[in-house]
Amino acid sequence: MSWEVFIDALAWLFVLSGSFFLFIGSLGMVRLKDFWARIHAASIIDSAGAGLLLFGMMLGTGFSLITVKLVLIVLFLAITGPTASHAVVNAAFSIGSRPKDLLEDATEGVVELPEWMQQKSEKPEVVTKRKKASGAKKPTTRNRKPAAKKGTK
Amino acid sequence: MFAFATAAISVCMILLMIRLFAGPTLYDRVAALNQFGTCTVLFIGACGLAFGRPDFLDIALLYALINFVGTIAVLKFFRYRRLGDEPEEIEMIVDTSEDEADVEASEGAKA
Numbered sequence: 004m005s006w007e008v009f010i011d012a013l014a015w016l017f018v019l020s021g022s023f024f025l026f027i028g029s030l031g032m033v034r035l036k037d038f039w040a041r042i043h044a045a046s047i048i049d050s051a052g053a054g055l056l057l058f059g060m061m062l063g064t065g066f067s068l069i070t071v072k073l074v075l076i077v078l079f080l081a082i083t084g085p086t087a088s089h090a091v092v093n094a095a096f097s098i099g100s101r102p103k104d105l106l107e108d109a110t111e112g113v114v115e116l117p118e119w120m121q122q123k124s125e126k127p128e129v130v131t132k133r134k135k136a137s138g139a140k141k142p143t144t145r146n147r148k149p150a151a152k153k154g155t156k
Numbered sequence: 157m158f159a160f161a162t163a164a165i166s167v168c169m170i171l172l173m174i175r176l177f178a179g180p181t182l183y184d185r186v187a188a189l190n191q192f193g194t195c196t197v198l199f200i201g202a203c204g205l206a207f208g209r210p211d212f213l214d215i216a217l218l219y220a221l222i223n224f225v226g227t228i229a230v231l232k233f234f235r236y237r238r239l240g241d242e243p244e245e246i247e248m249i250v251d252t253s254e255d256e257a258d259v260e261a262s263e264g265a266k267a
C-alpha cells in the first residue's frame with residue numbers, strides 16, 4: 004500500500020465522516036422539538052461537520068496554497084461558529100425562552116430551578132419607551148442599572 | 157470525493173431550508189440561517205475543488221466572515237430595533253415590571 008493511496012483513503016474517511024455529521028446535524032435541526040434541543044444539532048454542524056469536511060479537503064488536495072486557505076476557513080469557522088451560536092442562545096434566553104421539558108419538570112417538582120433560570124413572563128411584552136427631550140430622570144435602557152443603584156444610595 | 161461532499165452538503169442545505177421556513181420562533185430561523193451559511197461556505201469550497209477551480213476558496217473565506225457579521229446584525233436588530241444609530245426615541249423589548257420596581261425603589265429611597 005503506497006503512501007498516496009493511504010492519504011487518499013484517509014481523505015475519503017474524513018469526508019465521509021464529515022458528511023455524516025453534517026447530515027445528522029441537519030436532520031436534528033428538522034426533527035428535534037425544541038429550540039434548545041435544536042441548537043445542539045446546529046453546533047454539531049458547525050464544529051464536527053465543517054471541521055471534518057474541511058480537513059478531508061485538505062488531505063484530498065495535497066499541500067499547496069489551497070491548504071493555507073482551507074486552514075484559514077477552519078480557523079474562522081472555529082472562532083465565529085460557537086460565537087454565533089452563543090449569541091443566538093443568549094438572545095433567546097434574555098427574551099424569556101426556556102426549555103419546555105425543564106419547565107414542566109420544575110412545575111411537577113422534579114427539579115428545582117435556580118433563580119436566574121426561572122421564566123419571568125410567559126410572553127415578554129414589546130414596550131415602547133420614550134426618552135423625554137429635557138433630560139428627565141427616566142433611566143434609559145442602557146444605563147438603567149447604574150442609575151437605579153445610584154438612586155438607592 | 158469532492159462531488160460526493162457537494163451532494164451531501166446540498167442535502168443538508170435542503171434540510172436546513174425546511175427548518176428555516178418552518179421554525180416557530182425567530183431564534184430557530186436565525187440558528188438555521190447561521191448553519192445554512194456554514195453549509196454555504198463548505199458548498200462553495202467543495203464545489204470549487206470538484207470542478208477544478210480552487211480559487212473559489214477565497215469566496216468561501218469571505219462568505220464565512222460575512223455570515224458571522226450577518227447573524228450578529230440580525231440578532232442585534234431584533235433586540236434593539238436599530239443598528240448602531242442612537243435616535244432620540246428608543247424602542248426596546250424590556251421587562252417593564254422590574255423596571256418600574258427599580259424606579260419606585262429609587263424614589264422611595266430619595267423620599
